[in-house]
Amino acid sequence: xxxxxxxxxxxxxxxxxxxxxxxxxxxxxxxxxxxxxxxxxxxxxxxxxxxxxxxxxxxxxxxxxxxxxxxxxxxxxxxxxxxxxxxxxxxxxxxxxxxxxxxxxxxxxxxxxxxxxxxxxxxxxxxxxxxxxxxxxxxxxxxxxxxxxxxxxxxxxxxxxxxxxxxxxxxxxxxxxxxxxxxxxxxxxxxxxxxxxxxxxxxxxxxxxxxxxxxxxxxxxxxxxxxxxxxxxxxxxxxxxxxxxxxxxxxxxxxxxxxxxxxxxxxxxxxxxxxxxxxxxxxxxxxxxxxxxxxxxxxxxxxxxxxxxxxxxxxxxxxxxxxxxxxxxxxxxxxxxxxxxxxxxxxxxxxxxxxxxxxxxxxxxxxxxxxxxxxxxxxxxxxxxxxxxxxxxxxxxxxxxxxxxxxxxxxxxxxxxxxxxxxxxxxxxx
Amino acid sequence: xxxxxxxxxxxxxxxxxxxxxxxxxxxxxxxxxxxxxxxxxxxxxxxxxxxxxxxxxxxxxxxxxxxxxxxxxxxxxxxxxxxxxxxxxxxxxxxxxxxxxxxxxxxxxxxxxxxxxxxxxxxxxxxxxxxxxxxxxxxxxxxxxxxxxxxxxxxxxxxxxxxxxxxxxxxxxxxxxxxxxxxxxxxxxxxxxxxxxxxxxxxxxxxxxxxxxxxxxxxxxxxxxxxxxxxxxxxxxxxxxxxxxxxxxxxxxxxxxxxxxxxxxxxxxxxxxxxxxxxxxxxxxxxxxxxxxxxxxxxxxxxxxxxxxxxxxxxxxxxxxxxxxxxxxxxxxxxxxxxxxxxxxxxxxxxxxxxxxxxxxxxxxxxxxxxxxxxxxxxxxxxxxxxxxxxxxxxxxxxxxxxxxxxxxxxxxxxxxxxxxxxxxxxxxxxxxxxxxxxxxxxxxxxxxxxxxxxxxxxxx
Numbered sequence: 072x073x074x075x076x077x078x079x080x081x082x083x084x085x086x087x088x089x090x091x092x093x094x095x096x097x098x099x100x101x102x103x104x105x106x107x108x109x110x111x112x113x114x115x116x117x118x119x120x121x122x123x124x125x126x127x128x129x130x131x132x133x134x135x136x137x138x139x140x141x142x143x144x145x146x147x148x149x150x151x152x153x154x155x156x157x158x159x160x161x162x163x164x165x166x167x168x169x170x171x172x173x174x175x176x177x178x179x180x181x182x183x184x185x186x187x188x189x190x191x192x193x194x195x196x197x198x199x200x201x202x203x204x205x206x207x208x209x210x211x212x213x214x215x216x217x218x219x220x221x222x223x224x225x226x227x228x229x230x231x232x233x234x235x236x237x238x239x240x241x242x243x244x245x246x247x248x249x250x251x252x253x254x255x256x257x258x259x260x261x262x263x264x265x266x267x268x269x270x271x272x273x274x275x276x277x278x279x280x281x282x283x284x285x286x287x288x289x290x291x292x293x294x295x296x297x298x299x300x301x302x303x304x305x306x307x308x309x310x311x312x313x314x315x316x317x318x319x320x321x322x323x324x325x326x327x328x329x330x331x332x333x334x335x336x337x338x339x340x341x342x343x344x345x346x347x348x349x350x351x352x353x354x355x356x357x358x359x360x361x362x363x364x365x366x367x368x369x370x371x372x373x374x375x376x377x378x379x380x381x382x383x384x385x386x387x388x389x390x391x392x393x394x395x396x397x398x399x400x401x402x403x404x405x406x407x408x409x410x411x412x413x414x415x416x417x418x419x420x421x422x423x424x425x426x427x428x429x430x431x432x433x434x435x436x437x438x439x440x441x442x443x444x445x446x447x448x449x450x451x452x453x454x455x456x457x458x459x460x461x462x463x464x465x466x467x468x469x470x471x472x473x474x475x476x477x478x479x480x481x482x483x484x485x486x487x488x489x490x491x492x493x494x495x496x497x498x499x500x501x
Numbered sequence: 502x503x504x505x506x507x508x509x510x511x512x513x514x515x516x517x518x519x520x521x522x523x524x525x526x527x528x529x530x531x532x533x534x535x536x537x538x539x540x541x542x543x544x545x546x547x548x549x550x551x552x553x554x555x556x557x558x559x560x561x562x563x564x565x566x567x568x569x570x571x572x573x574x575x576x577x578x579x580x581x582x583x584x585x586x587x588x589x590x591x592x593x594x595x596x597x598x599x600x601x602x603x604x605x606x607x608x609x610x611x612x613x614x615x616x617x618x619x620x621x622x623x624x625x626x627x628x629x630x631x632x633x634x635x636x637x638x639x640x641x642x643x644x645x646x647x648x649x650x651x652x653x654x655x656x657x658x659x660x661x662x663x664x665x666x667x668x669x670x671x672x673x674x675x676x677x678x679x680x681x682x683x684x685x686x687x688x689x690x691x692x693x694x695x696x697x698x699x700x701x702x703x704x705x706x707x708x709x710x711x712x713x714x715x716x717x718x719x720x721x722x723x724x725x726x727x728x729x730x731x732x733x734x735x736x737x738x739x740x741x742x743x744x745x746x747x748x749x750x751x752x753x754x755x756x757x758x759x760x761x762x763x764x765x766x767x768x769x770x771x772x773x774x775x776x777x778x779x780x781x782x783x784x785x786x787x788x789x790x791x792x793x794x795x796x797x798x799x800x801x802x803x804x805x806x807x808x809x810x811x812x813x814x815x816x817x818x819x820x821x822x823x824x825x826x827x828x829x830x831x832x833x834x835x836x837x838x839x840x841x842x843x844x845x846x847x848x849x850x851x852x853x854x855x856x857x858x859x860x861x862x863x864x865x866x867x868x869x870x871x872x873x874x875x876x877x878x879x880x881x882x883x884x885x886x887x888x889x890x891x892x893x894x895x896x897x898x899x900x901x902x903x904x905x906x907x908x909x910x911x912x913x914x915x916x917x918x919x920x921x922x923x924x925x926x927x928x929x930x931x932x933x934x935x936x937x938x939x940x941x942x943x944x945x946x947x948x949x950x951x952x953x954x955x956x957x958x959x960x961x962x
Binding site for chain 2: 097103104107109110111114115116118119125299301303306307308311320321324325326327328331332333335338342343348349364367368371395397401421424425427428431436445446454457469472473476479480483487
């Protein structure tokens with residue numbers, strides 16, 4: 072770049088004539104302009120930093136879950152080795168609570184006490200016993216997830232000094248919490264349930280497993296449809312297609328499809344796949360098929376670029392030793408272009424993973440409490456799970472939503488890292 | 502066995518065909534007389550594999566599409582006539598899904614014995630159909646394979662046949678993109694036509710009142726429903742305009758700074774960071790808007806004595822603008838760096854400062870590319886869904902006040918189609934009419950943008 076005249080001595084020594092004043096004004100304008108440019112960059116980067124910081128700081132606590140250790144007495148006569156699922160687990164749970172905090176008899180107080188542990192506690196005890204019937208006849212210390220409000224209390228989200236009617240935990244609960252804490256019964260280990268539980272109405276039990284499996288199935292369907300079709304279309308358009316109106320039309324069309332709003336693809340999926348073909352709603356199969364249509368233009372464009380980057384000498388050499396046109400392309404050009412195509416496909420899949428709107432329209436925002444068993448079973452996906460949690464009123468879901476976003480961003484970073492690695496490692500520079 | 506396993510089976514059949522064909526042609530290698538085909542052996546394998554794989558694949562796809570229809574028809578015709586007489590299409594669909602749920606063990610309420618029997622029959626039929634599908638596909642595959650196998654001989658012009666088939670497959674795949682567009686246009690048009698049979702297009706395009714919540718059953722109390730979409734369009738324009746007011750200055754200035762001022766180290770570090778903004782899923786922005794930006798604006802409004810709604814157009818628009826910054830900046834950056842160096846040198850030689858060069862020389866030269874980028878970004882903003890679904894309002898509100906809540910086309914589509922979707926109520930169909938408008942507007946913007954950028958490219962290349 073050519074440097075403009077910039078001589079401070081010139082400015083200082085010269086008399087302040089009209090010309091000098093003009094030049095000074097012009098330099099001031101120059102500095103202002105440069106400053107605005109820098110400010111714009113800093114604003115964009117700043118928003119990104121603020122965004123990531125808010126998400127991480129609000130999601131971080133959800134990676135830990137408060138647990139309350141209770142001594143569960145499994146010597147209850149209703150428990151039988153033969154049929155461990157059939158017993159009064161509600162009573163067993165109540166007894167365990169009473170044993171851990173003796174001296175509470177009032178029914179109302181008991182209800183308050185019960186509300187400190189997750190409402191699903193009796194079922195959790197039952198599941199443990201069914202898994203391992205040898206526990207029957209012993210007293211077992213079980214760490215049960217605390218309810219959302221106690222979890223918030225443990226994480227310091229609740230101000231103890233606020234008047235009791237304006238906070239979600241009662242004075243009794245705070246006192247009992249402190250007693251349990253002094254007994255060493257409160258712990259907050261890593262919340263593996265966030266990854267390995269399916270969705271639940273209770274924030275303390277809700278996890279992402281169903282959404283992760285659903286997203287995985289949908290992405291697999293998307294990949295197996297869009298990758299072969301995309302590569303085939305790119306090969307045809309780049310290597311074989313005659314230059315005529317018809318192929319021009321296909322090209323314009325692909326460029327346009329890449330810019331069609333995602334929600335329109337959702338409308339297409341709803342009207343064609345679900346309404347016309349009668350495929351099941353909420354299924355990863357339909358989600359994947361819809362996402363495949365969206366990923367297709369990205370994959371075709373990336374694959375064509377990869378094919379274009381293979382030098383013509385490779386084709387010519389193959390043709391020169393007597394290969395047919397198809398042999399030259401499929402045996403020699405395609406393998407060289409493959410890393411670039413794979414990179415494009417991974418980037419297309421990463422975009423598809425974060426896509427929400429089309430999945431909402433085909434019903435992948437259902438409330439489903441188990442991981443899908445196959446690609447036609449109803450399921451959620453990671454972004455739609457975030458949407459469901461963001462809409463839930465319980466306080467615990469705010470930080471879980473952020474935690475789910477962190478998980479989603481983590482997957483995206485991994486996929487892009489793989490794409491960059493592939494490009495760096497495998498792509499041949501000519 | 503899940504139906505999806507049919508595809509690995511087809512692939513296995515094709516691999517089997519490939520090895521069989523290749524072996525046979527290798528065995529025949531000695532029989533070759535002078536002057537006969539020299540096709541590589543692999544082509545014989547491909548020949549048999551294609552012969553066996555394609556019919557099997559077509560049959561399994563067709564079977565998977567038509568099986569539910571046929572099974573449902575059989576089950577329904579098996580029900581007593583009195584049961585299905587006088588039912589509308591929706592009620593029959595409901596009955597079908599009840600039967601389907603029952604046979605997979607999901608019981609709602611007390612099903613009648615007829616339905617129970619039908620469910621049992623349904624389960625049986627599905628099982629028979631599944632078994633029949635696997636048998637038929639394998640039989641067709643093996644049959645075709647043995648036919649092709651018997652035709653393998655050295656004189657067969659196998660390369661031409663295989664390459665011809667591959668070419669057809671390649672052409673079909675590139676037509677998928679066209680089919681997608683046709684599918685979008687057809688599905689939007691058909692549903693919109695159904696909508697316009699019930700609501701006049703003039704009312705839809707020029708009506709000022711948008712209240713799509715109609716009664717689904719006759720006994721429900723609800724508004725009659727009015728479908729004047731002007732407030733929805735106005736809301737979309739308001740939010741997009743706010744977004745562009747944020748995105749264009751920031752995006753353009755950062756592109757100028759990166760292209761003209763920044764040292765190359767800063768450029769190579771800052772450019773990917775700015776582009777990361779485009780890689781963040783929109784639902785994340787939506788949650789960010791709800792969690793941080795909307796409360797922030799609300800509090801700022803309180804201190805300034807303004808009444809800012811919780812779902813103000815401002816919050817949604819600003820966050821959407823942030824999302825769009827990278828589109829504006831990277832497309833502008835391309836346009837600016839494509840301006841030939843001679844123009845810069847010429848301006849500098851005449852004594853202009855850098856900013857003067859940029860404003861008076863580079864910017865006009867890059868203008869077509871920048872305008873193209875801005876148009877593409879506008880089309881993104883109009884079609885953006887998740888940010889507005891989470892951060893903007895649900896009720897239509899004809900206002901230009903950015904502190905109030907407004908709704909957008911995409912928000913209405915999502916809220917109308919989430920939950921029950923009866924495809925004959927104007928409420929559901931209006932979503933498709935909105936979708937059609939959205940598709941046409943973004944299509945026009947995209948075409949114009951692509952045209953402008955292409956024309957510009959021709960000028961300097």
